[in-house]
Amino acid sequence: MDKNRWLYLTGALLYVDFTALVILGLLLKFAIPTGPRAGGSPPSFLGVTRHSWADIHGTLGILFVALVVIHIALNWTWVVNSSKRYFQDKWAQALLILSAVWVPVLFVGWIASRF
Structure with a gap:
């Protein structure tokens, strides 16, 4: 396919x-x-x-x-290309920061769902 x-x-x-x-x-x-x-x-x-x-x-x-x-x-190619367009040279750092912020949000949501 x-x-x-x-x-x-x-x-x-x-x-x-x-x-x-x-x-x-x-x-x-x-x-x-x-x-x-x-x-x-x-x-x-x-x-x-x-x-x-x-x-x-x-x-x-x-x-x-x-x-x-x-x-x-x-869609990873699109994610990388869009990040390069919006963040120019700092696109990799932007994706890393997004991941670094998003993972704790998910963790806090998981902890909150336990109570």
């Missing part, structure tokens, strides 16, 4: 995955019940427990990150 087909496939999968993440996140927040129900059975939605929906949501999130990495790798 050529690069354009890979880009199309990756973009389509990113769209479907992100849409599923948003819908499932909204369902988890607003529609799927929390806490135990009468008789001690776990809360469920469409016959699937809330815990299982959260597992699916987490798996979709991991898939999304993997697809983003693939998408960036497929």
Whole structure:
């Protein structure tokens, strides 16, 4: 398969995955019940427990990150050329600073999600 087909496939999968993440996140927040129900059975939605929906949501999130990495790798030439255009001689430092800032943001988000 050529690069354009890979880009199309990756973009389509990113769209479907992100849409599923948003819908499932909204369902988890607003529609799927929390806490135990009468008789001690776990809360469920469409016959699937809330815990299982959260597992699916987490798996979709991991898939999304993997697809983003693939998408960036497929577009790396564009990233470098755009960085050179905007930052001239300091393009490599700009990408390094962006990475150095973005990784702690992700880490803080991960820590915050644990509480």
